[in-house]
Amino acid sequence: MKFESSLLQAVPALRHAFFTREGGVSEGIYASLNGGVGSNDNPAHIQENRRRMADSLGVAPSHFLTVFQIHSPDVAVVTQPWSTGDRPRADAMVTKTPGLAIGVTAADCGPILFADPQARVIGAAHSGWKGAFTGVLEATITAMENLGAARGQIIAAIGPLIRQRSYEVGAEFVTRFTDADRDNARFFVPSARADHAMFDLAGYIRARLEGAGILLIDDVDVCTYADERFFSYRRSVHRAEPDYGRNIHGLVLEG
Template identity: 70%
Template structure:
């Protein structure tokens, strides 16, 4: 039903989960544990799946929080359940409130969970290529510091995402990264197709974290495209499916 980080698992009073698609009630192309409120899955199935995830995290469903993600560098701070049914538009969330599970949704993009185990501040970031390039990881770290975290103490866990052997991109994509920094060339390998390359999103995320001063990083290494335990936007496109399921990856301080 889930994957966990060895680094995070040893921290007292912390719960976290990188949920797979196993253990849910959805069917068809959403089969399993689809937590995507923005998907076209039956709403009752999505709510039941999220209830099961909340139960695993040890919180009530209204305290199992996710965002309306826009591939931005924007971060919000959570102090309790969202006010009303509208989720904040952002791609990362931080908190120091106990008994509150904060999460992000993915279906190929990179989920990153954070904790300062001394100051007891946590964060969750949705790092697709655009968010990673425009600073969502750095924004998350800054927001955690504003809650009292110390950057040198922060631990980050990188979860399941599309990996380099599965992530072919076009020339314009490569140019965008090289325009930002010529050293980004190290994250691309040649593709069998002309004017295409294979992109290492996980490596790029790790580099950004290291440059930002995060000293302890755990990467689970799972490939959402190649591994059928996971939903994958790109796989759904290649199969010409009309939609796709979403994972929720969450972290919580036990109350």
């Protein structure tokens, strides 16, 4: 039902999970632990799935929080629960409040979980290529610092995401990255198709984290496209499916 980071596992009074799609009640293309309120799945099934994930993290469903993700560098500071309809538009959250589980949804994009064990500050970021490119990781770290964290103490765990062997992009995508920084060429290898390349999203995320001064980085090294235990947007497109489920990944400070 879930994967864990060995580095985050070692942090006292912290619970976290990179949830798989297994162990829920949804059916068909959403089977079975779909937590995406933005999907067209049965709302009652989504609610029960999220309740099960909240229970796994040891919180009430009302305290299992996600945002309305928009592929941005925006970060929400969490001090209290909100309803699904009131969730902020952002792609990351930070908190120092025990008992509030903060999570991000993903179906190929990168979920990044952060924790400063000394300052007792945590964060969660949804980092697809656009979010990483525009600074969501650095913005999350800065927001954690504003709550008392020190970037030299922060642990960052990279969760399941689409890996380079499954992530083909066009020439204009490569140009966008290399125009911004020539060194970004190292995150691309040639594809079997002309004018295409394979993009290393996990490597790019790691490099952005290292550039921001994060010293402790873990990567569960799982590909959402290749591993059927996870929802994958790109796999659903290739199968001509009408919609797709969302994985949720989150963490919580124990009270």
